[in-house]
Amino acid sequence: MYKKQGLPEYDENPFVAALPKINDRKAAVAALISAPKFSEEEINFGAEIRVHAMQRLINDFFQPQAQHINLETRISILIRQGYLGRNPATPDFIKHLNNGYDRVVNKDISITTRTDVNVTANSFSIIGPSGCGKSKAIEKILKQYDKVIYHPDLKLTQIPWLKLECPSNGSLKQLCKSFFVALDKRLGTQYKNKYGKPRSGADEMIAEMAQLANLHAIGVLIIDEIQNLSVHRSGGEAPMMNFFVTLVNDIGIPVILVGTPKARRLIAKDFSQARRGSGLGSVMWERLKQDKHWEKLTDLIWNYQWLHYKTKLTNEIRDVLYDCSQGIIDILVKLYVLSQWRAMLTKAEQLSVDLILKTYQDEFKAVHPMLSALRSGKPEAIEKFGDLKMPDIDNKMIQAFEGELVVQQDKKQELEVTDDQSEKARKLLKVAIELGLEQDIAVPLIEAEIVKNPNLSVAHIIHRLTRVMVGAAEPETKKRISKKPVISNWQQYPSTDMRNMYFHKGETTMHTTLLQQGIICTVADFLKIG
Numbered sequence: 001m002y003k004k005q006g007l008p009e010y011d012e013n014p015f016v017a018a019l020p021k022i023n024d025r026k027a028a029v030a031a032l033i034s035a036p037k038f039s040e041e042e043i044n045f046g047a048e049i050r051v052h053a054m055q056r057l058i059n060d061f062f063q064p065q066a067q068h069i070n071l072e073t074r075i076s077i078l079i080r081q082g083y084l085g086r087n088p089a090t091p092d093f094i095k096h097l098n099n100g101y102d103r104v105v106n107k108d109i110s111i112t113t114r115t116d117v118n119v120t121a122n123s124f125s126i127i128g129p130s131g132c133g134k135s136k137a138i139e140k141i142l143k144q145y146d147k148v149i150y151h152p153d154l155k156l157t158q159i160p161w162l163k164l165e166c167p168s169n170g171s172l173k174q175l176c177k178s179f180f181v182a183l184d185k186r187l188g189t190q191y192k193n194k195y196g197k198p199r200s201g202a203d204e205m206i207a208e209m210a211q212l213a214n215l216h217a218i219g220v221l222i223i224d225e226i227q228n229l230s231v232h233r234s235g236g237e238a239p240m241m242n243f244f245v246t247l248v249n250d251i252g253i254p255v256i257l258v259g260t261p262k263a264r265r266l267i268a269k270d271f272s273q274a275r276r277g278s279g280l281g282s283v284m285w286e287r288l289k290q291d292k293h294w295e296k297l298t299d300l301i302w303n304y305q306w307l308h309y310k311t312k313l314t315n316e317i318r319d320v321l322y323d324c325s326q327g328i329i330d331i332l333v334k335l336y337v338l339s340q341w342r343a344m345l346t347k348a349e350q351l352s353v354d355l356i357l358k359t360y361q362d363e364f365k366a367v368h369p370m371l372s373a374l375r376s377g378k379p380e381a382i383e384k385f386g387d388l389k390m391p392d393i394d395n396k397m398i399q400a401f402e403g404e405l406v407v408q409q410d411k412k413q414e415l416e417v418t419d420d421q422s423e424k425a426r427k428l429l430k431v432a433i434e435l436g437l438e439q440d441i442a443v444p445l446i447e448a449e450i451v452k453n454p455n456l457s458v459a460h461i462i463h464r465l466t467r468v469m470v471g472a473a474e475p476e477t478k479k480r481i482s483k484k485p486v487i488s489n490w491q492q493y494p495s496t497d498m499r500n501m502y503f504h505k506g507e508t509t510m511h512t513t514l515l516q517q518g519i520i521c522t523v524a525d526f527l528k529i530g
Contacts, residue, residue, distance in 0.1 A: 005080070015083040015158055015217050018149045022080075028072045029064050031386035032140050036060035038304055047344040050306040054337050057304050061333060062140060062299060068133075071126070071283065072141050075256070079145070079160060079219040082254035086217060092118050096252060100211035107204045109246055110173050125226075125250045125257040125267045127287025129374065131330035134258055135224055138163070147218070148186055159186060160219040166228045166259075172239055175223075176205035183212060206243060213253045221247065226267070228261035241350075261379065287327035287374065294322060299354075301336060307343055309350035320353050321353055324360040326374040331367065338363050425450060427458050432465060 002017035010016040023031060029041050031482070036056035045053070095117045096240040103109050128134050162182055167174035180192040195208040213221065229240055247253045257267055267282070288294050298321060302313045310315075325331040340358045343349055364371075373381035425446055432442035442465075449461050456464075490499040505513045514520045 006240070008325050009084060010080060011087065013083055013087045014089060014151055014154065015086065015219070015326050016080050017031045018146075019080065019149070019160060019219075020157060022076060022145055023072065023144075025069060028069050031144055032062065032064040032068055032072065032137075034060055034062035034140070036304065043306055043308060045306075050344065053306055055387055057301075057337055058333055061301070061304070062136065063300055064137075065288070065293060065297075067283070067285065068137050068140075071137055074124060074283070075141050075220065078124070078254045078256070082121045082219060082252065083217070085118040085174055085252050086214065088151070088156060088217070091141060096214045097211075098213050100207075100251070103207040104204075104211050107207055108168055109203070109206050109210055109243070109251075117390075118250070119249065119252040121252045122252045123244075123257075125259070125263075126283045126285050127259055127261060127267065128283075129287060129328060129370070130376075131328045132287050133329050134284055134285045138222060138224075138256075138258065142222075156217065157187060158185075158217040158219075162186070162218050162220075162223065163222040163224060165225045166223050166240075168225075168228045172243060173200075173202045173205055175240070176202070176209045177211050179212075183216065187216070210247065210251050210253070213247070214251065214299060218253055220254040222256045222258060224258045226257045227262035229263065288329065289327060290319075290322045293328065294318070297332075301333070305340065305351070307349045308350065311351045316353055317356070320356050323375075324356065324371070325365070326371050328374075329365070331371075335360060336365065413432065424458055424461075428461055428465070431458075431462055464508065 002011075002014065002020070003012055003021050005019070005022060026112055036059070037055075038053075042050060042053050083242055086096055099117065104315040126134050126138075142161050142163065147159070147161075149158040149160065150156075151158060162173065162179070164178050164182060167178065177192060177196040180196045183189060183191050191208075191212065195205060212355075223244070244255050244257065248255050257263070259267070288297065295318065298313060298318050321332060321335065324335055335356065339351055339356045342353060342355060342359050346355075348355065428446045428449075429442055432446065438496050445465055446461070451458075453461065453464070490497075490503040495501075498514070501517060502510055508516075515522070
């Protein structure tokens with residue numbers, strides 16, 4: 001079970017000796033690299049089969065870069081060094097548990113402990129745009145470590161790592177509950193039911209969480225999506241950051257905070273309070289630059305083509321791929337896959353600059369603002385678009401090969417307006433679709449606006465539609481407070497819509513109206529005894 005780690009302080013510590021051997025650079029690359037399956041024979045399959053094969057590129061492709069290897073080394077050091085102050089073969093481990101017991105009894109994680117202990121825990125943060133591979137790299141690295149290690153001689157269960165997501169509301173109670181749930185999944189325990197009760201106070205939960213982290217010898221606690229603290233509620237930010245610092249400095253649990261550029265100032269301000277936080281520094285997870293590494297990556301990915309004709313990879317194509325992805329690997333891979341999808345759909349069966357650009361313009365509208373911020377190189381602009389929302393690639397690819405069904409659905413959503421308004425309606429529909437609104441949503445909105453405001457110009461109606469699209473017509477808080485529906489607007493809905501029926505029912509009850517429309521029936525009719 002125990003392995004020689006190469007250093008006496010490691011070999012003498014059961015928690016460290018139970019870990020895998022330390023990787024050299026070559027072994028680290030081998031452990032991280034992942035190549036999808038690919039066969040030339042698959043090129044001759046039908047498009048409906050090839051679209052499945054392309055999913056391998058999204059799910060299985062991982063080419064480690066220099067920053068991945070450096071991160072693997074940092075995590076390796078962080079875990080092993082953190083265990084030195086919690087060696088179960090020495091009295092230090094018992095001291096940690098005794099101090100934790102005091103905190104639990106007093107329900108206060110910040111109390112002065114009765115026993116001085118040796119703390120060797122460290123910490124660092126990883127900051128970078130969404131989609132650049134931070135979380136995926138961490139997951140690949142952590143897979144090298146067992147999730148649970150049982151020490152029979154010590155009658156103790158060790159957890160080398162535990163990864164949580166920061167709650168969106170910045171709540172320490174919610175973080176603790178997530179921690180208890182994660183432990184229950186690993187160990188089959190009932191900590192959530194025992195310590196995460198609704199009546200349990202935050203201080204009580206925090207103390208229990210810290211004690212359990214030591215009791216189960218957690219090697220490192222990774223908190224992802226730390227940028228959620230930037231949208232904190234009622235002081236949720238400072239207590240959370242102080243808690244992370246306390247975990248490292250006083251309790252001895254290594255911590256890694258992972259987030260987008262939105263979290264950069266927050267971590268620089270508060271997480272630096274960890275006196276050991278500067279030991280491993282912070283990792284600014286940069287997107288790839290357009291250099292030799294980009295050239296090697298595109299060379300590699302270009303081999304995975306399920307098209308009938310393989311285009312030569314030119315510098316012009318490399319430049320377009322970089323401009324459209326801005327060095328974010330997740331976008332590069334999905335752009336590459338969706339471009340192949342379009343090539344199959346259009347029967348072109350080969351990639352080109354124009355096809356890639358058209359794919360980017362049509363399928364990646366959601367990330368255009370973020371990529372524009374990256375092109376600007378301005379930190380404040382990048383922070384503004386810290387959370388990158390990728391298009392739903394699976395649905396897009398499924399719909400692509402249900403072409404006949406999509407066409408039928410589109411035909412149902414044709415504009416139904418008077419002849420004198422048809423030209424205006426067509427212009428409005430074209431603009432709405434260019435703005436990113438789906439046709440089945442745009443059509444009823446345009447029809448309603450033309451009915452309500454037939455004399456307004458195209459520009460004025462587009463302005464009104466834009467306000468509806470972004471929700472500017474009414475503040476969100478007012479929407480939540482408002483209890484009365486705006487019945488006066490219900491006339492705009494189709495005659496088959498119950499809101500329209502309610503608007504036109506007059507003195508008749510809604511029950512009678514629904515009976516007249518055939519939407520409901522009497523009990524007698526239902527039982528067929530009338």
